[in-house]
Amino acid sequence: MQHKHLSRRRFLQITAATAGLATLAACAPAGTTAPASGGESAAQPAAEQITLTFGHHWEAAFRPRQEEFDRQYQERHPNVRIESTYNTWADHNQIVPTWAAAGTLPDIIYVHGRYAFPWNFEGILISVQSYVDNDEEFNVEGIWEEALRLYQFRGEQYEIPYDHGPLILGYNKDLFDEAGLDYPSPDWTMDDFLEAAIALTDPDKQQWGFSGDLPDFGNGGNGSMLYPWGARLMDDTETQILLDTDEAREALQFWVDLIHVHKASPSPAESQAFEQGPWISGRVAMDNTASWNTPTLASFAPFAWDVAPWPQGPGGRGTGSFGSGFGITRDSKHPDAGWEYLREYLSVDGMRFMWGETGRGSPARKEAYDAWLQSEAAPEHAQYFLEALDNYAITDRPYQTLAGGEILDVMNRQRDLLRNGETTVDAAIEAIITEGTPILEEAAKRLQGS
Template sequence: MNRSSRKTLAWLICAVFTATLVLSACSKDNANNTSGSPSASPASATAAPSESVEPSAPASEDATVEHEPVKLKIVSWAGDDYVPLYQKFHEKYPWITIENVPVDGKPILEVVAALEAAGTPADLTWVDQDLFAFEQNGIVEDLTPYIDKDPTMQSVTIKQGLLDLYKVNGKRVAIPFVDVPMWILVNKDLLNKHGVDMPSNDWTYDDLRDIAKKLTDPTAGEYGMTTMPEWQMRLLSTKAIADGHASYLQYMNEDLSQSLMNTPGVMDDFRWLKSFVTTDGSILSYADAKTQGDVVSNFLNGKTGLAIGGSWNIPDLWKNANFDWDILPFPKGASGQPGYSIYGPMTLLAGSKHKDEAFLYISFQFSKEIQKWKMEQGNNAAIIDPELDAYTDQIPLWKGKNTGAVKISRDNGIPEMGYMIPAYGEYQWNGLGNKIIFEDGDVSDMISATEQWNKRTLEIRSSLKL
């Protein structure tokens, strides 16, 4: 290993060690804090300067031109779901193949460091902690010059603001490669049984509560809403935005610098959802659900009327649900009707030996062909195009279902922004929130916990070279 490689490995290991210490310190509190996106954590390792490399012109797409074979390594936790995407990329660029490098439960930075040490550096990676750690340690490229020269990304209309979500120090350090939406799942058979009409797409949070109460019949073991943490994790966090009590998901303010979880409006939102458990009885607590064998903790059992689900749930519903089901968008509040989206950031690693080819894979995500493929999996399109608007109604996944809700989730989805929040892994919005709603926690518990975390995130933010 040459001197440069040893230096690179040294700062990567430093970054991994720092991040691992923080993650370990938070693991006890976050054991049940599965928000659907990776937890973020601060990193304070000293950054190593990265060279600014001007990208060359995009590689030719002409398969008749002779190219040297290239194998790209992508570090991710993807299983077989993305194999068809790798194959489609290889069909378009026959000289480039994709090797998925699984993390196997390890921190991304640790896997990247190991590949560097072996002399086989990765080219691209998904993200599993805050992006400040990636930028401050100089392991990612600024994607702006690549975007500016890429013919695919320059030829489409990308959702406003999408490419600027993950900017650190003016650099685009990552780009969302997927937009995973969420909806309210509806058991239409249970609606019919209780004489309740399917709500319209502009339904409200008051409508949701009213319907949940009407569907609740304890003598039949039926309840309005599935006992699941997502009501607090997804719905309550979105309601806070819909009613003007927060600017971003997880009760964050406009510049993502402070939590508003201890403010009167958000605390009232918690009391509102808690009353579904303690007053209405339309959601069972964890303990009460357990006494019934956790039947009402699984929407597929058909014993609950409403649940929260994402694109990953839809194939399972088609295959295993023995009742008529559909979807609704998240309800309207006093200030709007936001939805909940999970974005997957992808970065181009500074240590890549094939940066231009690696960026081709990023830009490939924004081609109309691949946008259609992602829509077929239930995910949202990242580009604005009339053909894609019409395509929603043609997708077999949504045959006979409420495609209007799909379109609303595309237009109104608010992304999780934990990747841009220092000390996010220490923020107990979810663990404490679930304890309050489903266990014996009290809304007042949020006051001191939020004050402490707000101080902590500002301390970490001030230590960063921003």
């Protein structure tokens, strides 16, 4: 598959295939230890010996960091023994339903935002609302609301996010310098972006201004594609597709024209020539870059790079955001112990240790963000990610429908046809609405009847 930006799946494929990632090195920085208690836990009374089991998706390079956290946690909680199963990201999302069917779910599992709603509907995880309400020292309000909403089901919190990131503008400083152009600035509009993309395109060098492949609908992508024009993918109830508007048509046409009219973005066929994609290969000047892509860029990009705010469009400034979290499963025999672990793991100190200091990605807590901003993997102007989360990033839909997978398949099939120049914007919108509306309606009926 071709991706305009590095998806989470692509990021994990790259890092899993390459040993010794410096930015994901497992060892804590000198003088750094895992949080003693997340600033939240009191000394534990003597208790029976228990084993907590986990379903993680960390690749090999990051597992020692997890194991260090767990080692120190077990020192603080000598009655707890931790056992972890590590899956690949893609395999995990298939294995969890298998575990659920067999009644063998671990106590705690990783949950990508895309899967939270259907897994919660199916009863795979339990609500942690009572823990949140009764644990005065666990400051859930310190987590971005946009991150929390991904894991809410029927008015209750089911999982707690550990990261949540927006997509903003990444750029190749070397290519801008060679062209004598100023770097993208916070006041850039989409017209400025288009002008620069055209100016930085050189077919003779196989060089393009923008990485070209239209974003995936959902998982952050549709926000960067639609929101600057004031367009939306679907309504808040996720039962109506909202692409049949002038704003949506103008937005989609802008990105299609970058590929097929201005030739300022590589076609899917041209992108296939680069194993890691034209962006990481240094052949494009700009990309919409997620915070979770920054470790890969820091380790693999053969060029100097940085980030800027996502440009404003005629409808204002806006972009998408998405993330991941952890939850306690229905098969857990130790839910209280599971919460005791999560309250430390997902505290400010826990997020700093696990994801901030390692440069792994943008923590879901603002108080933990400083550790990520100061990490080696963060670009010079990483604060623009924080600015987006505070001001204009929105969690992309769909994420509250049982039809998430089906509707994304419909939309991304049309996206691929647009990429290849095999359909028009009007025809793609009509097809998405015609095929997608019955899917959403059926999912709504199923939800209402449960």
